[in-house]
Amino acid sequence: MPTPRRCGIALGLLALSLSACTGDGPASPRPTPEGTTSSQTGPRAGLVAPDGTPIEVPLPGPPSGTSRDVTAFGADPERGTGDDAPGIRKALAASDAGDEVVLPAGVYDLRSAHPDDEEANLLLADDVRLRGAGPGATVLRTSFDGEEDSAVVRAVGVQNAAVTSLTITSEHVGELGSDPDEEGPGGGPMYGVQIDQGSRRILVEDVAVELFQRHGITVKASREVTVTGCRVADATSVGPGGSGYGIAVEGRVDQRDPDASDDSRHNVVVDNRLDGTHLRHGILLQFPTHNNLIADNTIDGGVLDAIDLHGEGEYLNEIRGNTVTDVDAAAVALGNSGGEQNRHDASGEGNWIHDNRLVGNAQGVLVILGTRDTLIDANEVVGRSRSVVGIELRNAPGTVVRDNTVTGSDAQFWAIAVTEDDGADGRGAGVATDVLIAGNRLAGAGNGIEVEAGRDIRIEENTLDVEGTPWQVSEGAEVEGARP
Structure with missing residues (x-):
């Protein structure tokens, strides 16, 4: 395994420790092993081109122009001194390609929407960076409070931009989300950082997001977006309908067209920390997004599945090197039985789940509802008192479970279970077929x-x-092969 190193020009916090970097460029994948599942005879999982060639995700270049201090445009870093959003917007509007907008340490009160977008405080611009003095030092505090589609920082069709080194929060006071079956309490902005509509080469680095309702950081219908070194916690709702997601990567509903300009692919979510106490899902992939890398993230606790491929066709994604602990559901789940506007079922084919450390979760890896051709490879799963099963396959055709280490802690725990899938309102019912379970090391007090x-x-x-x-x-x- 190569020596860990930093990648790209500006990824100050991006130290990929599990072979995510090769050569001199940004994140690249370890090649998917051949001969494992039927989907891997063609395209491979992770950061690869359709022909299986590894690709490097480009990053926006470093600042090369003017550094513009927002206080020179009327923004006041003293909390409670008025609306600082216009001053920050003026600094962004005055910037040219290669410029950097700097927010010195302080609290910036954002009390108005952008003139061109009544649901956003700030809009990123092409080839411009927005940089604070560090999370906790520079704070953007929005007055948005449950407005539909509201976002603190939004990029719409933007290229080569960055937002780094700051905290995004809201004026929300009171309870936080804890019940996945209830909408409330809600409040704050819907999104902290929202990257949307064909944006490319965006960096979100060293950003903390809290007191939001739907997604802390969301990447939709965009590609080559890198989210690294961020912390997300404390959603105001974890209810059904899309609330309480820490970091989300989404495609378009029912769109699976790699030639589309807004095809969602080649996004990198790496080295982030999610406090799942008030998050429905820590990291979520949704709709036919593909060939993304989710790596080296840490998720502590969670209301539902921590890393969730949401049962809407997500395919050929690589999930590796993550540490997930103490979730009362699955650490990694493929397929989902929920959904209000869009009824979920199977995730797509060819996802690769490997080299993760999954400790004390109800389930380590769960594959359901017809999700096919998944490779579950070289993970470490440790059961504790709340744990039920290490790796569980229901309707999971073509799944390969190999070279994992699973350790149980009590007599009720099963290391690997293959069970029948009852489906979700008739969707995805059935049993696993064409499954290989090989080379795993199973130990401990369980079964x-x-x-x-x-x-x-x-x-x-x-x-x-x-x-x-x-x-x-x-x-x-129907089981083949020698018994252990």
Whole structure:
């Protein structure tokens, strides 16, 4: 494994520790192993071109022009001294390509919307950086309070821009979101940072977001967006309908067209920290977004699945090197049974889940509702008292589970389980087929491999050192290979 190093010109916090960088450019993937799933005979997962060639995600260049201090345009870093949004907007409007807009330490009260967008405080501009003095030092404090589609910082069709080194918060006071079945309490802006509508080469670095309602940082219908070194926590709602997502990467509903100008791909979410206490999902991929890299993030706790491929066709994404702890659901989930406007079911094909450390979660990795051709490879899963299963496959055709280490802590825990999928209102019901479980190391106080249902389930060369039941196959399940 290569020595970790920093990538790109401006990624001061981006130290990719699991082979995300090769050569002299930004994040690149480890090549997907061949001969694993049917989807990988063609395009590969992660940061690759359609022909499987590794690509480098470009970053906006460093400042090369004028540095503009927002206080020279009327913004006052003293909290409660009026509306500072116009001054910051004037500094952005006065900037040319290569310029940097600087926000010295202080609290900037944003009390008005942009003249060109009544639902945003600030709009990023092409080839311009917005930089604070660091999260906690520079604070953008918005007065948005539940307005539909409101965002503090928004980029619409923007290229080569950056927002770095600041905190985004709101004037919200009171309770935070905790109940995934209820809308409330809500409040604050819908989005902290929103990148949308074909934006490209955007950097969001060293940004903290809190007291928002829907998404802390969201990337939609855009590509080559890098989100790194950020912290997201404390959503005001975690209810159904899209509230309480920490970092979201989205495509367009029902659009799977790599030739489209707003095709969602080649985005990088790396080395971020999510406090999941008041987050529905820590990191979420939604709609047919593809060939993204989600790497080296830390997620502590969570209301529902921490890293969630949301059951709307997300495909060929690489999820690796993340640490997820103490979630009362799955650490990594592929497929989703929910949805109000858009009914979820299977994620897309060919996603690669590898080299993650998943500790004390109800489930380590969960694949459901017909999600196919997933590679679950070389993860470390540690069960604790709340844990039920290390790796669970329901209706998961073509899944490969190999070279994982799973350790259980009590007699109720199963390291690997293959079970029947009841579906969601008729969607995605069925059993796993054409599954390979090979080379895994299963240990601890729990149990080994349970196959309740499925066809063409192959079990090969696993090592079991468990105190409980090493192997259990229900009547009707079709299992091939030597028992452990």
